[in-house]
Amino acid sequence: MAAANTLLERLSIDLPIIQGPMxxxxxxxxxxAVSxxxxxxxxxxxxxxxxxxxxxxxxxxxATGRPFGMNLFVLRAPSPDAATVQAAIARLAPLYADLGLAAPEPPTRWCEDFDAQFEAxxxxxxxxxSFTFGLLTAAQVARVKREAGSFVIGTATTVAEARAWAEVGADAVCASGMExxxxxxxxxDLGSSSQIGTMALVPACVDALTIPVIAAGGIMDGRGITAAQALGAQAVQMGTAFLACPESAIGAAQRAAMAQAEGSDTRITRAYSGRPARGIVNTMxxxxxxxxxxxxxxxxxxxLTGALRRAAAAQDRADHLAxxxxxxxxxxRALPAGQLVQVLAGEWERARAALLAQNP
Incomplete structure (x- = not known):
């Protein structure tokens, strides 16, 4: 527990619970509310x-004087050829038609400018x-630490990615399992070889690094927090658990789909964004x-799917949502975020006590 307390002290937080940057x-x-x-x-x-x-x-x-974090995608604006774009639009046209919409037009820009976001x-x-989708340079990491005074967390889905973040000077790595x-x-590697489960990824990263590891992927309650710490993680990052909170931005259709879903109803797909992502299986x-x-x-x-997904949300069409x-x-659990954190903290304490009782 000393290592976990050290991380909490550096982050200036009371609990080893990080809300996923959704x-x-x-x-x-x-x-x-989480902070x-x-x-x-x-x-x-x-x-x-x-x-x-x-x-x-x-x-x-x-709303709070407590610490919080900001996450960016490490991303460069692409320059796709016209044929690729038109083929993508043609594939999407029937889905747009389902919602009474014309096929999309290519946007004036494909994404936000990372350099401008980085300065912000x-x-x-x-x-x-924290950063995901890519790797900062050592100079960029040093600048975030020096000029922003921020604790830098890199996201990794393999040990090689975790090592890469450590080598450029990250303060911690979030080991993100395929769950x-x-x-x-x-x-x-965006392929299947990077789809490693949390239980396998976390201890491998802990063994490979000297900086703290934060576990992510499938952690939903205090038992999961305790299990992650038993594997050597010093904190956990939880996304889906907080997605159901009323403070999240998802609409009624997604909330209803989540309330009815089991883990076997989810799958990793490139359908919505072109990057592997896990969601509940639907028509789209x-x-x-x-x-x-x-x-x-x-x-x-x-x-290209942005307008489609926004229209689906407006029409309460879960079949065309990501x-x-x-x-x-x-x-x-659809609890207010602050209440959920309190529930998680209680579950974590009870799970730790139960584990100690079983292994005195």
Whole structure:
């Protein structure tokens, strides 16, 4: 427990609970509530503009004086050829038609500018800066530490990725198992070889690194927190568990789908965004999965499906939504975020006590 306490001291939080940065599904109210309750709230800023990042950070600070984090996608704007884009639009046209919409037009830009987002993050000086989808340079990591004073967390789905983050100077690594919902954080290998379960990935990363490891993927309650710490993780990151909270940004259709889902109802797919991500199987996934090999990579597919997913949400059409959720979805509880953190803390204490009683 000394190592875990050391990490908590560095993060200035009371509990080893980090809210997953659910880009597109989070709100400042969610991050603030988790931080206020003793965990670490996170803002998923991968698709936020620099101005939106400033506004979201200000909203968190207005609601709590506790530390919080900001997460970015390490991403460069693509330059897809016209034929690739038109083929992607043709594949999506029938799905758009299902919702009474015309086929999409190519956007003026495919994603937010990472360099501008990076500058916004440094200006906001969050307690924690986490990154996924790619790897910062050692100079960039050093700059975040020096100018923002932030604790840097890199996301890894393999030991090689974890080592890469350690080599550029990350303060900790989030080892993200394949059970987790939403996008995989892979960057060295986006294929099936990076789909490693949390129980296998976490101890392997702990053994390979000298910096703290944070476990993610399928952790939904106090038992999972205790299990992750038994494997050597010093904290956990939980996404799907907080997705069901009323403070998250998901709509009624996704909440209903989550309430009815089991872990076996989820699958990793490239259908929605062009990057491997786990969600609840629906019509859109099933119709695009046969074309997975031909789908353009993130963020092109993601941008082309954006209007479709927004329309589906407005029409309460879960069949055309990206229903991000991990394999632990059946254990999700629709509690206010602060209350959920308190429940998790109690479960964690009881699970630790039970484990000690079994192994005095």
């Amino acid at each position: 880009t597109g599904s989070d709100r400042p109210q969610l991050a603030a 206020e309750a003793g965990g670490l709230g996170m803002l998923g800023c991968g698709m936020r503009s620099p101005q939106a990042m400033h506004e979201a950070a200000a909203a968190v600070r207005a 993050l440094i200006a906001e000086r969050p307690a924690v800066a 987790g919902g939403g996008h995989r954080g892979s960057f060295l 996934m099933e119709r695009l999965d046969p074309h997975e090999a031909d789908l353009p990579a993130y963020p092109v597919q993601n941008a 229903l991000w959720a991990g394999q632990g979805v059946a254990l999700a």
